[in-house]
Amino acid sequence: MKKTKEIALPLGLGRRPKRRPQRVGDLVMEELSLLLLHGLKEPRLLNVTVTRVSMTDDLKQAIIYYTVMGSPRQEKEAAQGWERAKGFIRSHLAKQLQLRYAPEPVFKVDRIEAQQRRIEDLLTEIKKEENEPAP
Numbered sequence: 001m002k003k004t005k006e007i008a009l010p011l012g013l014g015r016r017p018k019r020r021p022q023r024v025g026d027l028v029m030e031e032l033s034l035l036l037l038h039g040l041k042e043p044r045l046l047n048v049t050v051t052r053v054s055m056t057d058d059l060k061q062a063i064i065y066y067t068v069m070g071s072p073r074q075e076k077e078a079a080q081g082w083e084r085a086k087g088f089i090r091s092h093l094a095k096q097l098q099l100r101y102a103p104e105p106v107f108k109v110d111r112i113e114a115q116q117r118r119i120e121d122l123l124t125e126i127k128k129e130e131n132e133p134a135p
Helices: 020-039 072-097 112-131
Strands: 048-055 061-068 104-109
Touching: 020 048, 020 061, 020 072, 048 072, 061 072, 072 104
Parallel strands: 061 104
Antiparallel strands: 048 061
């Protein structure tokens, strides 16, 4: 039998993305949703929706993206509410997920939805301009 020679690819190329961070991120999102519904008594987080969670490869950090229904002022208050509840959330995740290290939550406002709406509005506007007769 003839042996084939393996080709060494640069770091990062040819590797499949790790599935465990995605699975743990899904679990974190599920736990956060339950916390927002039942366990968290932070009034500034009433209008908050967790949209997605991204974990680092070493599972030490959970980047939590959220949206706020309301004004920019409410968005700022929600950020303060997240920071105040950060320790409680981290300890709750440590108990529920039983990982070696409790992931440190990092909270970021998710702007994707607003960007999608803006793109859809622009496309609708372009379509209207194309359908109008030329003067």
